[in-house]
Amino acid sequence: MTLFLKKFKTKYNSAPFSKINLSNFKEAFEKNIELARTEIDSIVKNTEKPTFQNTIEALDFSGELLDRLSSIFFNLNSAETSDEMQKIAQEVSPLLSAFSNDIALNEALFKRVKAVYDKKDSLTLTTEEKTLLDKKFKGFSRNGALLNEEDKLILREIDAELAKLKLTFGENVLAETNTYHLHLTNESDLKGLPDGAKEMAASLAKSKELEGWVFTLDFPSYLPFVTYIENRELRKQIAIAAGKKAFQNNPYNNEDNVKRIVELRHKRARLLGYESHSHFVLEERMAQNPYNVLSFLNDLLERAKPAAYKEFAQLTAFAKELDGIDQLEKWDGAYYSEKLKQKLFSLDDELLKPYFRLENVLNGAFTIAEKLFGITFKEIFDIDKYHEDVQTFEVLDVEGNFVAVFYSDFFPRKGKRNGAWMTSFKPQYIKEGNNERPHVSIVCNFTPPTETKPSLLTFNEVTTLFHEFGHALHGMLANTTYPSLSGTSVYWDFVELPSQIMENWCYEPEALALFAKHYETGEIIPQDYIEKIKESASFLEGMATLRQLSFGILDMAYHGKTQTIEDVKAFEKQAMEGTSVYPDVAENCMSTSFSHIFQGGYSSGYYSYKWAEVLDADAFAYFLEKGIFNTEVATKFKDQVLSKGGTELPMELYKNFRGEEPKVAALLKRAGLT
Numbered sequence: 001m002t003l004f005l006k007k008f009k010t011k012y013n014s015a016p017f018s019k020i021n022l023s024n025f026k027e028a029f030e031k032n033i034e035l036a037r038t039e040i041d042s043i044v045k046n047t048e049k050p051t052f053q054n055t056i057e058a059l060d061f062s063g064e065l066l067d068r069l070s071s072i073f074f075n076l077n078s079a080e081t082s083d084e085m086q087k088i089a090q091e092v093s094p095l096l097s098a099f100s101n102d103i104a105l106n107e108a109l110f111k112r113v114k115a116v117y118d119k120k121d122s123l124t125l126t127t128e129e130k131t132l133l134d135k136k137f138k139g140f141s142r143n144g145a146l147l148n149e150e151d152k153l154i155l156r157e158i159d160a161e162l163a164k165l166k167l168t169f170g171e172n173v174l175a176e177t178n179t180y181h182l183h184l185t186n187e188s189d190l191k192g193l194p195d196g197a198k199e200m201a202a203s204l205a206k207s208k209e210l211e212g213w214v215f216t217l218d219f220p221s222y223l224p225f226v227t228y229i230e231n232r233e234l235r236k237q238i239a240i241a242a243g244k245k246a247f248q249n250n251p252y253n254n255e256d257n258v259k260r261i262v263e264l265r266h267k268r269a270r271l272l273g274y275e276s277h278s279h280f281v282l283e284e285r286m287a288q289n290p291y292n293v294l295s296f297l298n299d300l301l302e303r304a305k306p307a308a309y310k311e312f313a314q315l316t317a318f319a320k321e322l323d324g325i326d327q328l329e330k331w332d333g334a335y336y337s338e339k340l341k342q343k344l345f346s347l348d349d350e351l352l353k354p355y356f357r358l359e360n361v362l363n364g365a366f367t368i369a370e371k372l373f374g375i376t377f378k379e380i381f382d383i384d385k386y387h388e389d390v391q392t393f394e395v396l397d398v399e400g401n402f403v404a405v406f407y408s409d410f411f412p413r414k415g416k417r418n419g420a421w422m423t424s425f426k427p428q429y430i431k432e433g434n435n436e437r438p439h440v441s442i443v444c445n446f447t448p449p450t451e452t453k454p455s456l457l458t459f460n461e462v463t464t465l466f467h468e469f470g471h472a473l474h475g476m477l478a479n480t481t482y483p484s485l486s487g488t489s490v491y492w493d494f495v496e497l498p499s500q501i502m503e504n505w506c507y508e509p510e511a512l513a514l515f516a517k518h519y520e521t522g523e524i525i526p527q528d529y530i531e532k533i534k535e536s537a538s539f540l541e542g543m544a545t546l547r548q549l550s551f552g553i554l555d556m557a558y559h560g561k562t563q564t565i566e567d568v569k570a571f572e573k574q575a576m577e578g579t580s581v582y583p584d585v586a587e588n589c590m591s592t593s594f595s596h597i598f599q600g601g602y603s604s605g606y607y608s609y610k611w612a613e614v615l616d617a618d619a620f621a622y623f624l625e626k627g628i629f630n631t632e633v634a635t636k637f638k639d640q641v642l643s644k645g646g647t648e649l650p651m652e653l654y655k656n657f658r659g660e661e662p663k664v665a666a667l668l669k670r671a672g673l674t
């Protein structure tokens with residue numbers, strides 16, 4: 001059990017998966033938390049005056065073993081879980097949150113942090129040190145450390161109520177999603193639906209002991225329905241049902257929860273000295289304040305509108321020609337978009353997949369990283385892995401120095417959660433002159449190989465691989481002193497730049513020629529396929545942009561200024577005015593099931609989807625200008641963005657790379673909105 005209490009005796013200090021025994025985790029957590037507590041205590045009890053080194057730096061380097069253990073445990077819990085692991089997670093999560101709460105509320109510790117912070121102007125600190133000091137101080141102050149006792153109590157009450165409300169909000173949406181189903185017994189009603197979706201609906205019916213077919217509001221059931229079902233009346237039925245989740249006269253109604261959440265968030269922000277919830281949130285974002293976010297959203301809205309209306313007219317004309325429809329409604333959008341897309345592009349996955357053998361795509365990503373950043377990937381077989389599907393690579397720089405360990409884990413299996421993500425088993429940092437290199441992993445759920453065929457990826461899977469690989473580069477090329485500022489530890493609206501920019505190479509013939517080769521014939525993907533991929537990627541992009549912006553605008557309407565909301569639907573309608581091409585549906589309400597902002601962590605953050613797109617398009621435009629493999633631009637990107645993590649304000653990093661602030665022009669061009 002001493003395994004987690006000292007340095008691993010493995011190559012590169014890599015995680016010794018083969019020696020890990022699940023039954024040891026609980027005790028390992030308890031011991032490591034204890035150890036981390038001792039480290040915090042020794043900072044607090046230091047008899048010397050608080051300095052940057054003995055307080056701020058010491059705090060950032062504390063809990064190293066606990067962090068290592070948590071990374072390993074929670075990474076495994078996502079990629080290779082079991083009932084036993086989930087049980088352990090349930091047991092250790094409260095221990096971990098109690099520990100981090102104890103730090104956040106540790107007044108003696110805050111006193112020392114504040115003492116250093118108060119004299120920051122007289123200290124000679126590097127930019128990274130200043131950033132760390134600021135971050136540590138805000139970690140306390142944003143949690144109320146500067147408040148008097150009475151206000152601290154109010155803050156705790158608000159936090160407790162908010163936590164409960166968010167939970168209830170989510171439960172209501174889930175209950176409303178689960179109670180509804182559409183039961184069809186007449187096969188002709190299913191006209192247009194692909195076989196796969198039909199089978200799924202049949203087995204769903206069976207599981208409910210019903211005849212025929214059942215559809216629900218769960219995405220895998222709902223989406224094919226509104227995309228393919230020819231019967232317009234039925235599409236309308238299910239779309240309206242989806243649109244009134246938690247907006248009905250029943251116990252699951254979320255209107256009061258929306259009002260109360262908004263009210264409490266503003267109250268909390270005011271208590272902490274901020275003008276609004278958005279001011280509070282955006283203080284730690286690249287966008288910095290609501291004014292910047294709103295002008296960003298509104299500017300883009302005006303620019304996207306002409307394209308959106310043009311597309312809507314085109315789609316309407318298409319629907320009119322096909323089915324004599326005069327006014328397109330919300331339940332027509334997905335259906336006619338898909339039909340029009342098929343007509344215009346006839347591009348299907350099966351046609352493209354033979355060009356995207358997984359091994360080739362991965363090697364393509366490696367080659368591109370080598371051309372750009374001078375790093376090489378070599379598969380190694382002498383470190384532990386947690387599953388036989390996992391591959392391990394040693395990453396070296398031009399001089400042969402060790403850069404990182406890279407793990408990849410591509411296929412679905414029981415015990416792995418859905419989706420794709422990048423994570424790390426060990427962060428990068430510099431301690432006592434040693435540059436500790438990171439261990440980074442990407443985990444996906446790609447089409448697995450069969451007995452007769454290798455793994456052949458859809459184009460969407462190809463861009464996903466490049467996306468996660470971009471996050472991985474951010475982690476692997478990190479070169480900072482402090483672990484909490486390293487790699488992907490950056491502001492939320494900046495973290496998708498390295499990932500999204502990598503996706504751009506998937507559309508460039510010069511890059512595709514490196515890896516998009518037919519797995520049987522070796523033929524490079526034909527040019528007209530590439531053209532079609534590009535065109536279909538920006539198909540109806542104006543309407544899609546308008547939709548994304550409308551959600552961001554609604555989010556900011558709720559959180560950007562202190563206010564009392566009388567009527568949720570009326571408020572929403574007014575806030576979203578002029579952002580939709582479709583007529584409003586009176587019995588529907590977006591806000592009552594807008595889980596991103598009312599349950600999840602996206603409040604005052606929905607804009608960041610588009611923000612990140614602007615960044616990656618603008619950054620890639622620089623490559624396009626100088627050449628997609630131009631090493632001068634790539635080196636700037638590596639030195640000013642990838643290696644810098646969160647050591648400086650993102651806008652400064654970006655300007656150091658690009659020479660100027662990001663502009664929307666490149667995105668508009670790429671999305672065909674000009």
Ligand SMILES: [Zn+2]
Pocket residue numbers: 467471496499
């Ligand atoms: Zn991402």
